[in-house]
Amino acid sequence: RNFFQKPFRVPAKPIIAVSKSITFSRHPVYDCARPFALLFLAGLVCHSASAQSSPPTGAAKPAPSATATTNAAAPGAVNAPASPAAIRPASANSPQGDADTQKRFAAMSEDLKQRIAYASNKVMIPLVQAESKLYNRFTYFEKPERLDPTTFGSKGEVAAWKDSLKELRGNEELVEKLYANVSDDFENALIAQRISGQLATSIKKQVVNTIPWDVVQKKEKLVSEFIENHGKLLNFYETNWGTWKASGRAGVPAFENAKLADTYQQLRDKITVSGQQIVQLYAKLRE
Numbered sequence: 001r002n003f004f005q006k007p008f009r010v011p012a013k014p015i016i017a018v019s020k021s022i023t024f025s026r027h028p029v030y031d032c033a034r035p036f037a038l039l040f041l042a043g044l045v046c047h048s049a050s051a052q053s054s055p056p057t058g059a060a061k062p063a064p065s066a067t068a069t070t071n072a073a074a075p076g077a078v079n080a081p082a083s084p085a086a087i088r089p090a091s092a093n094s095p096q097g098d099a100d101t102q103k104r105f106a107a108m109s110e111d112l113k114q115r116i117a118y119a120s121n122k123v124m125i126p127l128v129q130a131e132s133k134l135y136n137r138f139t140y141f142e143k144p145e146r147l148d149p150t151t152f153g154s155k156g157e158v159a160a161w162k163d164s165l166k167e168l169r170g171n172e173e174l175v176e177k178l179y180a181n182v183s184d185d186f187e188n189a190l191i192a193q194r195i196s197g198q199l200a201t202s203i204k205k206q207v208v209n210t211i212p213w214d215v216v217q218k219k220e221k222l223v224s225e226f227i228e229n230h231g232k233l234l235n236f237y238e239t240n241w242g243t244w245k246a247s248g249r250a251g252v253p254a255f256e257n258a259k260l261a262d263t264y265q266q267l268r269d270k271i272t273v274s275g276q277q278i279v280q281l282y283a284k285l286r287e
Contacts, residue, residue, distance in 0.1 A: 112195070116203060119189035127178045134171040135282060138223065141168065141230055142275045147268050148251045149237050149244050158237045165230055172223050179216055183208050212285065219281040226274045233267045 141164075145151040152158055178185075183204060190200035240260055247254035255261035 115193035115195060116190065119186065119193045119195070120207070122189040122192075123182060123186045127175075127182065130171065130175045130178055134168070134175050134223070137164070137168045137171055138226070138275075138278065141165070141226070142279075144251050146230070147233070147271060148253060149264075150246050150253050152237060155238055155241055158234055158241075162231070162234050165227060165234065169227050172220070172227065176220055179211075179220075182211070215281050215284050219278060219285075222274045222278050222281065226271060226278060229267055229270045229274070233264075233271065236264060236267065 140146070146161070152161075186208065187200050187204045190203060191197060195203070243257060243260055244253040244255050244264075253264070255264065
């Protein structure tokens with residue numbers, strides 16, 4: 001399943017109170033709960049696997065792995081049983097013992113699920129927030145006014161937009177860094193929640209593989225091109241200040257110099273096309 005899909009319902013009381021949607025300007029892309037839905041699923045899968053591996057009623061129950069839980073609980077997490085031995089029924093054939101064992105198994109699974117959720121929040125919340133900042137700033141540069149030099153009142157205004165473009169570049173670099181490190185960061189966050197290395201690696205692989213990397217990589221390339229061409233356009237405005245005039249058509253300046261007009265049009269076309277493609281790729285992340 002796509003990492004940014006909304007295939008599962010998040011519990012009514014999420015581990016971290018982040019249920020508010022993050023909207024990228026006029027294009028709602030991420031619901032902040034979506035990335036964590038899959039992490040809750042991972043906990044449910046562990047629960048299901050534990051239940052399926054349990055022997056039938058009346059058979060002896062193996063003690064759960066010590067790697068699944070520890071005596072100390074994570075901050076805010078549900079307390080785990082004191083020890084694996086504590087969940088064994090007094091008699092393997094005792095109905096009461098069997099029921100108690102299943103209850104304790106369920107409690108351990110819930111604890112594991114919560115610790116996975118804590119780890120996911122540690123890594124995914126900064127990523128979603130960074131994507132939000134990137135997209136919001138991108139939409140300011142996507143506006144038609146940025147491609148019309150007649151809307152700039154002075155060279156100082158152009159310089160201010162160049163500073164803003166640097167911030168957009170910084171936003172993109174942060175997003176790229178978070179995506180590049182998401183695998184290691186997520187595994188480390190799981191280990192910090194006292195989930196064993198082997199189990200942490202398995203969960204990490206399942207989750208990281210759901211990220212649509214082809215879309216992410218295309219988006220990174222296009223955003224980089226968008227920023228580069230916008231920088232060239234702002235430099236063009238500064239260097240050739242006053243060589244244009246209003247043409248009478250909204251958003252279409254007139255140049256007396258044909259070469260300048262051609263340079264301007266080429267940059268404008270590149271920015272327009274890449275901007276449209278970026279919007280489409282963000283929409284794909286939501287599919």
